[in-house]
Amino acid sequence: MGNTSSMLTQYDIEEVQEHCNNLFSQQEIVSLYQRFCQLDRNGKGFISADEFLSVPELAMNPLSQRLLKMAEGLNFKDFVAFLCAFSARATTQQKTEFIFKVYDSDCNGKVYFNDILEVLRDLSGSFMSDEQREKVLTQVLKESGYSRDSYLTLPDFVKVLGGHSLKMEVEVPID
Template identity: 85%
Template structure:
């Protein structure tokens, strides 16, 4: 899972699910992994600030510079944990914990 060009194993999926308090289904994690790999253009295993800024919606966000401080250099597991704060299934304490993750 460290290399973005590798594929997720069942173990990887379950590990990410557990890390994120089961807020995402296995299919959602696979979809997030595919998106992560698209963003990680150099297959470094993490997403740089420049790669995040390549997403027009992110780059146009007036809070993008603040968000970059939180997301720059996230690996896949951290990426999913960060996104879990936006899940409707997450409790308020979980959202706060994830927001302060990095």
């Protein structure tokens, strides 16, 4: 499975399904494998930063650099696991855990005020001033019982999001 020039076996498909908690059907995994092979232009068995950014929707995403950091060097199995949060069958908890990883850029299990502020800056660009972003973030944290000096662990992050439904889905075309 590491070599993209080989075909997926039934065992490979089932192994990937198990690895991603059956969030993708067998047909979806085959389609994802075909897309992975297209992205892995050199047939190395993993996706480089340039290959990852060849997907226009990702290249244009204001969080592309953070996503790139999470996705660079993924083999096929990990590529599918990365995409699990975007499955229509993923739970709110799975989506929240993925978003937490986007904010936790140093992977220390903690999201600080400045981590959130950086993401807000990436998302809002010039539409908001730094002062406005800081004011909004301070208020959201305050309403959730946290201060600017607090850091958020995953359970804290879930609390701040307040169990909101997260709409982040990518449809996997089946050939």
